[in-house]
Amino acid sequence: MGASRGARGSGVIYEVFRLERKGQPFQHAGSIEAPDAVFAEWYAREQYGRRGESVALWVVPREAIAEIDEFVDELERNYHRVDGYPLKEKLKEARERAGTAAAGDR
Amino acid sequence: MTDQEFLEYVQGGGQVETHDELPDEYRAKLIKFIEMHGNSELMGVLPEREWILRAPTLQRKLALTAKVQDEVGHSQLIYRVVEDLGKPREQCLDDLISGKSKFHNVFHYPTKTWGDVGVIAWLVDAAAIISQKALLKCSYAPYARIMKKICWEESFHILHGRDVILTLMNGTDEQRELVQEALNRWWGPLMQFHGNPIPREEDPMYIWRIKSQGNEEARQQFLDGYVPQVWELGLTVPDAKLRKNDDGVWEYSEPDWDELKHVVTGHGPKTEERLGLRRTTREETAWVRRAVLAEAA
Numbered sequence: 001m002g003a004s005r006g007a008r009g010s011g012v013i014y015e016v017f018r019l020e021r022k023g024q025p026f027q028h029a030g031s032i033e034a035p036d037a038v039f040a041e042w043y044a045r046e047q048y049g050r051r052g053e054s055v056a057l058w059v060v061p062r063e064a065i066a067e068i069d070e071f072v073d074e075l076e077r078n079y080h081r082v083d084g085y086p087l088k089e090k091l092k093e094a095r096e097r098a099g100t101a102a103a104g105d106r
Numbered sequence: 107m108t109d110q111e112f113l114e115y116v117q118g119g120g121q122v123e124t125h126d127e128l129p130d131e132y133r134a135k136l137i138k139f140i141e142m143h144g145n146s147e148l149m150g151v152l153p154e155r156e157w158i159l160r161a162p163t164l165q166r167k168l169a170l171t172a173k174v175q176d177e178v179g180h181s182q183l184i185y186r187v188v189e190d191l192g193k194p195r196e197q198c199l200d201d202l203i204s205g206k207s208k209f210h211n212v213f214h215y216p217t218k219t220w221g222d223v224g225v226i227a228w229l230v231d232a233a234a235i236i237s238q239k240a241l242l243k244c245s246y247a248p249y250a251r252i253m254k255k256i257c258w259e260e261s262f263h264i265l266h267g268r269d270v271i272l273t274l275m276n277g278t279d280e281q282r283e284l285v286q287e288a289l290n291r292w293w294g295p296l297m298q299f300h301g302n303p304i305p306r307e308e309d310p311m312y313i314w315r316i317k318s319q320g321n322e323e324a325r326q327q328f329l330d331g332y333v334p335q336v337w338e339l340g341l342t343v344p345d346a347k348l349r350k351n352d353d354g355v356w357e358y359s360e361p362d363w364d365e366l367k368h369v370v371t372g373h374g375p376k377t378e379e380r381l382g383l384r385r386t387t388r389e390e391t392a393w394v395r396r397a398v399l400a401e402a403a
Contacts, residue, residue, distance in 0.1 A: 029252070030183050030255070051258075051259065051262070
Protein backbone atom coordinates (compact mmCIF):
# COMPACT_ATOMS: atom_id res chain seq x y z
CA MET A 1 0.00 0.00 0.00
CA GLY A 2 1.44 3.30 -1.11
CA ALA A 3 -0.14 5.82 1.19
CA SER A 4 -1.27 6.42 4.69
CA ARG A 5 -4.94 6.77 5.50
CA GLY A 6 -6.73 9.78 4.09
CA ALA A 7 -8.60 12.39 6.01
CA ARG A 8 -11.86 10.47 5.98
CA GLY A 9 -10.61 7.45 7.88
CA SER A 10 -12.28 4.86 5.69
CA GLY A 11 -10.06 5.03 2.64
CA VAL A 12 -7.26 6.74 0.78
CA ILE A 13 -7.84 9.38 -1.84
CA TYR A 14 -6.09 8.82 -5.14
CA GLU A 15 -5.80 11.33 -7.95
CA VAL A 16 -6.28 9.89 -11.40
CA PHE A 17 -4.57 11.22 -14.52
CA ARG A 18 -5.49 9.90 -17.91
CA LEU A 19 -3.80 9.70 -21.26
CA GLU A 20 -6.31 10.01 -24.05
CA ARG A 21 -3.91 9.31 -26.90
CA LYS A 22 -0.26 8.45 -27.08
CA GLY A 23 1.87 11.54 -27.48
CA GLN A 24 -0.46 13.77 -25.50
CA PRO A 25 0.15 14.88 -21.91
CA PHE A 26 -1.47 13.00 -19.03
CA GLN A 27 -4.31 15.14 -17.74
CA HIS A 28 -5.95 15.22 -14.36
CA ALA A 29 -9.31 13.43 -14.63
CA GLY A 30 -10.64 13.30 -11.08
CA SER A 31 -10.15 11.47 -7.83
CA ILE A 32 -11.29 8.21 -6.32
CA GLU A 33 -11.42 6.89 -2.79
CA ALA A 34 -10.22 3.36 -2.24
CA PRO A 35 -9.18 1.25 0.72
CA ASP A 36 -5.84 0.33 -0.89
CA ALA A 37 -3.80 0.46 -4.09
CA VAL A 38 -5.32 -2.71 -5.52
CA PHE A 39 -8.86 -1.41 -5.16
CA ALA A 40 -7.68 1.97 -6.42
CA GLU A 41 -6.43 0.35 -9.61
CA TRP A 42 -9.73 -1.38 -10.24
CA TYR A 43 -11.84 1.64 -9.38
CA ALA A 44 -9.71 3.75 -11.73
CA ARG A 45 -10.13 1.21 -14.53
CA GLU A 46 -13.89 1.23 -14.02
CA GLN A 47 -14.25 4.99 -13.73
CA TYR A 48 -11.80 6.17 -16.35
CA GLY A 49 -11.03 3.37 -18.75
CA ARG A 50 -14.09 1.25 -19.20
CA ARG A 51 -15.36 2.87 -22.38
CA GLY A 52 -11.99 2.91 -24.11
CA GLU A 53 -11.57 6.62 -23.37
CA SER A 54 -8.01 6.28 -22.07
CA VAL A 55 -4.88 4.45 -23.25
CA ALA A 56 -3.16 4.78 -19.87
CA LEU A 57 -3.85 5.98 -16.34
CA TRP A 58 -1.68 7.28 -13.53
CA VAL A 59 -3.16 6.54 -10.12
CA VAL A 60 -1.39 8.48 -7.38
CA PRO A 61 -2.17 8.76 -3.67
CA ARG A 62 -3.11 12.40 -3.14
CA GLU A 63 -0.69 12.63 -0.23
CA ALA A 64 2.21 11.67 -2.51
CA ILE A 65 1.70 14.77 -4.62
CA ALA A 66 3.80 17.75 -3.64
CA GLU A 67 2.04 20.87 -4.76
CA ILE A 68 3.95 24.09 -5.23
CA ASP A 69 1.85 27.13 -5.89
CA GLU A 70 3.92 30.07 -4.78
CA PHE A 71 6.58 31.48 -7.03
CA VAL A 72 8.23 34.37 -5.27
CA ASP A 73 10.53 36.40 -7.46
CA GLU A 74 12.58 38.09 -4.74
CA LEU A 75 15.29 39.30 -7.06
CA GLU A 76 12.85 40.49 -9.68
CA ARG A 77 14.64 38.60 -12.37
CA ASN A 78 12.52 39.89 -15.17
CA TYR A 79 14.86 38.46 -17.80
CA HIS A 80 13.15 35.13 -16.94
CA ARG A 81 9.77 36.44 -17.84
CA VAL A 82 7.92 37.62 -20.90
CA ASP A 83 7.30 41.03 -19.34
CA GLY A 84 11.07 41.55 -19.17
CA TYR A 85 11.06 42.11 -22.93
CA PRO A 86 8.84 45.09 -23.84
CA LEU A 87 9.41 44.68 -27.57
CA LYS A 88 6.27 46.50 -28.63
CA GLU A 89 7.38 49.94 -27.47
CA LYS A 90 10.94 49.45 -28.62
CA LEU A 91 9.82 48.29 -32.02
CA LYS A 92 7.61 51.36 -32.33
CA GLU A 93 10.52 53.63 -31.58
CA ALA A 94 12.82 51.75 -33.95
CA ARG A 95 10.29 51.98 -36.76
CA GLU A 96 9.91 55.70 -36.18
CA ARG A 97 13.66 56.19 -36.40
CA ALA A 98 13.79 54.10 -39.55
CA GLY A 99 10.85 55.99 -41.04
CA THR A 100 8.94 52.72 -41.58
CA ALA A 101 6.21 53.27 -38.98
CA ALA A 102 2.68 52.58 -40.23
CA ALA A 103 0.20 55.47 -40.17
CA GLY A 104 -1.54 54.07 -37.11
CA ASP A 105 1.70 54.05 -35.09
CA ARG A 106 2.34 57.76 -35.40
CA MET B 107 -9.22 37.71 -1.34
CA THR B 108 -12.48 39.18 -0.02
CA ASP B 109 -15.80 37.57 -0.95
CA GLN B 110 -16.43 40.44 -3.35
CA GLU B 111 -13.05 39.98 -5.02
CA PHE B 112 -13.72 36.24 -5.25
CA LEU B 113 -17.07 36.93 -6.89
CA GLU B 114 -15.46 39.23 -9.43
CA TYR B 115 -12.77 36.65 -10.08
CA VAL B 116 -15.24 33.85 -10.89
CA GLN B 117 -17.50 36.20 -12.84
CA GLY B 118 -14.49 37.09 -14.97
CA GLY B 119 -14.13 33.42 -15.88
CA GLY B 120 -11.71 32.49 -13.09
CA GLN B 121 -11.67 28.94 -11.75
CA VAL B 122 -10.66 27.64 -8.34
CA GLU B 123 -9.31 24.37 -6.97
CA THR B 124 -10.09 22.28 -3.89
CA HIS B 125 -7.40 23.78 -1.68
CA ASP B 126 -8.09 27.40 -2.55
CA GLU B 127 -9.82 29.51 0.04
CA LEU B 128 -13.51 29.55 -0.82
CA PRO B 129 -16.17 31.87 0.62
CA ASP B 130 -18.53 29.93 2.92
CA GLU B 131 -21.56 30.83 0.87
CA TYR B 132 -19.89 29.63 -2.33
CA ARG B 133 -18.88 26.35 -0.72
CA ALA B 134 -22.43 25.82 0.60
CA LYS B 135 -23.96 26.54 -2.81
CA LEU B 136 -21.49 24.22 -4.51
CA ILE B 137 -22.25 21.37 -2.11
CA LYS B 138 -26.00 21.79 -2.53
CA PHE B 139 -25.83 21.90 -6.30
CA ILE B 140 -23.29 19.12 -6.81
CA GLU B 141 -24.89 16.86 -4.21
CA MET B 142 -28.26 17.13 -5.98
CA HIS B 143 -26.51 16.23 -9.22
CA GLY B 144 -24.97 13.16 -7.56
CA ASN B 145 -28.34 12.18 -6.07
CA SER B 146 -29.96 12.50 -9.48
CA GLU B 147 -27.42 10.25 -11.15
CA LEU B 148 -27.94 7.65 -8.46
CA MET B 149 -31.75 7.85 -8.42
CA GLY B 150 -31.88 8.18 -12.20
CA VAL B 151 -30.87 4.58 -12.70
CA LEU B 152 -33.88 3.23 -10.84
CA PRO B 153 -36.51 3.87 -13.56
CA GLU B 154 -34.19 2.19 -16.07
CA ARG B 155 -33.24 -0.62 -13.76
CA GLU B 156 -36.89 -1.65 -13.77
CA TRP B 157 -36.46 -2.55 -17.45
CA ILE B 158 -33.23 -4.53 -17.42
CA LEU B 159 -35.12 -7.79 -16.86
CA ARG B 160 -37.78 -6.82 -19.41
CA ALA B 161 -35.53 -5.49 -22.20
CA PRO B 162 -36.72 -6.78 -25.58
CA THR B 163 -33.37 -8.25 -26.74
CA LEU B 164 -30.09 -9.36 -25.20
CA GLN B 165 -28.32 -6.45 -26.93
CA ARG B 166 -30.72 -3.96 -25.35
CA LYS B 167 -30.35 -5.62 -21.97
CA LEU B 168 -26.57 -5.27 -22.13
CA ALA B 169 -26.74 -1.68 -23.38
CA LEU B 170 -29.17 -0.70 -20.64
CA THR B 171 -27.07 -2.40 -17.97
CA ALA B 172 -24.01 -0.52 -19.22
CA LYS B 173 -25.93 2.76 -19.11
CA VAL B 174 -27.01 2.07 -15.53
CA GLN B 175 -23.40 1.32 -14.66
CA ASP B 176 -22.30 4.60 -16.27
CA GLU B 177 -24.83 6.64 -14.30
CA VAL B 178 -23.88 5.06 -10.99
CA GLY B 179 -20.25 5.76 -11.92
CA HIS B 180 -21.17 9.42 -12.43
CA SER B 181 -22.71 9.58 -8.99
CA GLN B 182 -19.52 8.15 -7.51
CA LEU B 183 -17.37 10.77 -9.25
CA ILE B 184 -19.74 13.53 -8.23
CA TYR B 185 -20.02 12.49 -4.56
CA ARG B 186 -16.20 12.41 -4.54
CA VAL B 187 -16.19 16.10 -5.50
CA VAL B 188 -18.73 16.82 -2.74
CA GLU B 189 -16.52 14.98 -0.24
CA ASP B 190 -13.55 17.18 -1.10
CA LEU B 191 -15.78 20.17 -0.41
CA GLY B 192 -16.42 18.82 3.09
CA LYS B 193 -19.53 16.64 3.04
CA PRO B 194 -18.84 12.88 3.31
CA ARG B 195 -20.56 10.51 0.90
CA GLU B 196 -22.22 8.58 3.73
CA GLN B 197 -23.86 11.80 4.87
CA CYS B 198 -25.02 12.54 1.31
CA LEU B 199 -26.61 9.08 1.18
CA ASP B 200 -28.19 9.54 4.62
CA ASP B 201 -29.72 12.84 3.52
CA LEU B 202 -30.91 11.33 0.26
CA ILE B 203 -32.75 8.37 1.74
CA SER B 204 -34.22 10.40 4.59
CA GLY B 205 -35.66 12.81 2.02
CA LYS B 206 -33.65 15.76 3.32
CA SER B 207 -31.86 16.40 0.02
CA LYS B 208 -33.36 16.47 -3.45
CA PHE B 209 -33.01 14.82 -6.84
CA HIS B 210 -34.23 15.78 -10.29
CA ASN B 211 -37.97 15.82 -11.00
CA VAL B 212 -37.85 13.36 -13.91
CA PHE B 213 -36.68 10.51 -11.71
CA HIS B 214 -39.80 10.60 -9.53
CA TYR B 215 -42.05 9.23 -12.29
CA PRO B 216 -43.02 5.69 -13.29
CA THR B 217 -41.91 3.93 -16.47
CA LYS B 218 -44.95 2.30 -17.99
CA THR B 219 -43.60 0.75 -21.18
CA TRP B 220 -40.37 0.19 -23.13
CA GLY B 221 -41.30 3.42 -24.93
CA ASP B 222 -40.60 5.29 -21.68
CA VAL B 223 -37.12 3.77 -21.57
CA GLY B 224 -36.45 5.14 -25.06
CA VAL B 225 -37.80 8.58 -24.21
CA ILE B 226 -35.75 8.72 -21.01
CA ALA B 227 -32.50 7.71 -22.71
CA TRP B 228 -33.10 10.06 -25.61
CA LEU B 229 -34.88 13.16 -24.33
CA VAL B 230 -34.25 13.13 -20.58
CA ASP B 231 -30.56 12.55 -21.23
CA ALA B 232 -30.66 15.27 -23.91
CA ALA B 233 -32.14 17.74 -21.43
CA ALA B 234 -29.56 16.66 -18.86
CA ILE B 235 -26.61 17.03 -21.20
CA ILE B 236 -27.64 20.62 -21.92
CA SER B 237 -27.45 21.39 -18.18
CA GLN B 238 -24.22 19.45 -17.86
CA LYS B 239 -22.50 21.18 -20.78
CA ALA B 240 -23.22 24.43 -18.96
CA LEU B 241 -21.03 23.03 -16.16
CA LEU B 242 -17.94 22.46 -18.31
CA LYS B 243 -16.89 26.03 -17.49
CA CYS B 244 -17.87 25.77 -13.82
CA SER B 245 -15.89 28.09 -11.55
CA TYR B 246 -15.07 25.07 -9.39
CA ALA B 247 -12.53 23.34 -11.62
CA PRO B 248 -12.58 19.79 -10.18
CA TYR B 249 -16.31 19.59 -10.98
CA ALA B 250 -15.78 21.00 -14.47
CA ARG B 251 -13.10 18.37 -15.15
CA ILE B 252 -15.22 15.35 -14.30
CA MET B 253 -18.05 16.83 -16.37
CA LYS B 254 -15.96 16.23 -19.49
CA LYS B 255 -16.16 12.50 -18.97
CA ILE B 256 -19.81 12.62 -17.91
CA CYS B 257 -20.91 14.63 -20.96
CA TRP B 258 -19.08 12.25 -23.23
CA GLU B 259 -20.90 9.27 -21.76
CA GLU B 260 -24.25 11.05 -21.79
CA SER B 261 -23.94 11.69 -25.53
CA PHE B 262 -23.43 7.97 -25.86
CA HIS B 263 -26.68 7.38 -23.97
CA ILE B 264 -28.57 9.71 -26.27
CA LEU B 265 -27.34 7.59 -29.16
CA HIS B 266 -28.69 4.51 -27.42
CA GLY B 267 -32.02 6.22 -26.69
CA ARG B 268 -32.40 7.47 -30.23
CA ASP B 269 -31.71 4.00 -31.54
CA VAL B 270 -34.43 2.56 -29.29
CA ILE B 271 -36.90 5.21 -30.48
CA LEU B 272 -36.03 4.84 -34.17
CA THR B 273 -36.38 1.07 -33.96
CA LEU B 274 -39.86 1.45 -32.45
CA MET B 275 -40.84 4.13 -34.97
CA ASN B 276 -39.83 1.80 -37.81
CA GLY B 277 -41.92 -0.99 -36.26
CA THR B 278 -45.63 -1.73 -36.02
CA ASP B 279 -48.40 0.79 -35.40
CA GLU B 280 -48.57 -0.49 -31.87
CA GLN B 281 -44.89 0.24 -31.31
CA ARG B 282 -45.24 3.74 -32.78
CA GLU B 283 -48.20 4.34 -30.49
CA LEU B 284 -46.05 3.22 -27.54
CA VAL B 285 -43.56 6.03 -28.31
CA GLN B 286 -46.26 8.67 -28.72
CA GLU B 287 -47.85 7.70 -25.40
CA ALA B 288 -44.50 7.79 -23.65
CA LEU B 289 -43.77 11.22 -25.13
CA ASN B 290 -47.15 12.44 -23.87
CA ARG B 291 -46.30 11.22 -20.38
CA TRP B 292 -42.81 12.75 -20.33
CA TRP B 293 -43.36 16.08 -22.04
CA GLY B 294 -44.63 17.87 -18.92
CA PRO B 295 -41.73 16.77 -16.70
CA LEU B 296 -39.27 17.53 -19.55
CA MET B 297 -40.54 21.09 -19.82
CA GLN B 298 -40.17 21.50 -16.06
CA PHE B 299 -36.71 19.94 -16.05
CA HIS B 300 -34.61 23.10 -16.46
CA GLY B 301 -36.52 24.95 -13.75
CA ASN B 302 -38.49 28.16 -13.61
CA PRO B 303 -37.44 30.99 -15.95
CA ILE B 304 -35.69 33.02 -13.25
CA PRO B 305 -33.37 35.59 -14.91
CA ARG B 306 -29.83 34.27 -14.71
CA GLU B 307 -28.59 37.42 -12.95
CA GLU B 308 -30.85 36.46 -10.03
CA ASP B 309 -29.89 32.80 -10.01
CA PRO B 310 -27.26 32.20 -7.28
CA MET B 311 -25.87 29.26 -9.24
CA TYR B 312 -25.18 31.60 -12.15
CA ILE B 313 -24.00 34.47 -9.95
CA TRP B 314 -21.24 32.24 -8.54
CA ARG B 315 -20.65 30.84 -12.03
CA ILE B 316 -21.35 27.31 -10.88
CA LYS B 317 -23.34 27.03 -14.08
CA SER B 318 -22.84 29.19 -17.12
CA GLN B 319 -26.37 29.64 -18.41
CA GLY B 320 -29.84 30.47 -17.13
CA ASN B 321 -32.76 28.06 -16.87
CA GLU B 322 -34.73 29.47 -19.78
CA GLU B 323 -31.66 29.51 -22.03
CA ALA B 324 -31.26 25.80 -21.33
CA ARG B 325 -34.91 25.06 -22.10
CA GLN B 326 -34.76 27.04 -25.36
CA GLN B 327 -31.65 25.14 -26.35
CA PHE B 328 -33.43 21.86 -25.61
CA LEU B 329 -36.48 22.83 -27.67
CA ASP B 330 -34.35 24.09 -30.53
CA GLY B 331 -32.26 20.96 -30.64
CA TYR B 332 -34.89 18.30 -30.10
CA VAL B 333 -38.37 19.41 -31.14
CA PRO B 334 -37.40 19.24 -34.85
CA GLN B 335 -36.01 15.74 -34.22
CA VAL B 336 -39.29 14.71 -32.57
CA TRP B 337 -41.37 16.19 -35.37
CA GLU B 338 -39.41 14.57 -38.18
CA LEU B 339 -40.40 11.15 -36.85
CA GLY B 340 -44.08 11.99 -37.19
CA LEU B 341 -44.56 12.31 -33.44
CA THR B 342 -46.79 14.98 -31.94
CA VAL B 343 -45.57 17.14 -29.09
CA PRO B 344 -48.49 17.36 -26.66
CA ASP B 345 -48.55 21.15 -26.49
CA ALA B 346 -50.81 23.00 -28.92
CA LYS B 347 -49.05 26.29 -28.19
CA LEU B 348 -45.57 25.06 -29.06
CA ARG B 349 -44.04 26.98 -31.95
CA LYS B 350 -40.86 28.73 -32.93
CA ASN B 351 -41.38 32.44 -33.38
CA ASP B 352 -39.74 34.49 -36.14
CA ASP B 353 -37.22 35.81 -33.63
CA GLY B 354 -36.04 32.23 -33.03
CA VAL B 355 -37.60 31.96 -29.56
CA TRP B 356 -39.78 28.98 -28.78
CA GLU B 357 -43.21 29.66 -27.38
CA TYR B 358 -44.88 27.02 -25.22
CA SER B 359 -47.59 26.50 -22.63
CA GLU B 360 -46.55 27.46 -19.14
CA PRO B 361 -45.09 24.35 -17.46
CA ASP B 362 -46.77 23.27 -14.24
CA TRP B 363 -44.42 24.78 -11.67
CA ASP B 364 -46.59 23.63 -8.77
CA GLU B 365 -46.19 20.05 -9.93
CA LEU B 366 -42.41 20.54 -10.16
CA LYS B 367 -42.23 21.88 -6.62
CA HIS B 368 -44.51 19.16 -5.30
CA VAL B 369 -42.51 16.40 -7.00
CA VAL B 370 -38.99 17.51 -6.08
CA THR B 371 -39.95 18.02 -2.46
CA GLY B 372 -40.57 14.31 -2.25
CA HIS B 373 -44.16 13.89 -3.39
CA GLY B 374 -43.73 12.35 -6.84
CA PRO B 375 -45.66 9.22 -7.83
CA LYS B 376 -42.59 7.01 -7.33
CA THR B 377 -40.59 8.99 -4.77
CA GLU B 378 -41.33 6.83 -1.74
CA GLU B 379 -40.94 3.52 -3.52
CA ARG B 380 -37.57 4.43 -5.05
CA LEU B 381 -36.17 5.93 -1.87
CA GLY B 382 -37.36 2.78 -0.11
CA LEU B 383 -35.42 0.65 -2.58
CA ARG B 384 -32.32 2.80 -2.00
CA ARG B 385 -32.74 2.35 1.74
CA THR B 386 -33.06 -1.42 1.45
CA THR B 387 -30.10 -1.87 -0.90
CA ARG B 388 -27.97 0.32 1.33
CA GLU B 389 -28.70 -1.95 4.28
CA GLU B 390 -28.28 -5.10 2.23
CA THR B 391 -24.90 -4.05 0.85
CA ALA B 392 -23.47 -2.70 4.09
CA TRP B 393 -21.54 -5.96 4.58
CA VAL B 394 -19.76 -5.43 1.23
CA ARG B 395 -18.46 -2.05 2.32
CA ARG B 396 -17.38 -3.49 5.66
CA ALA B 397 -15.66 -6.43 3.96
CA VAL B 398 -13.81 -4.19 1.51
CA LEU B 399 -12.50 -2.01 4.30
CA ALA B 400 -11.56 -5.01 6.46
CA GLU B 401 -9.76 -6.62 3.54
CA ALA B 402 -7.62 -3.55 3.06
CA ALA B 403 -6.96 -2.90 6.73
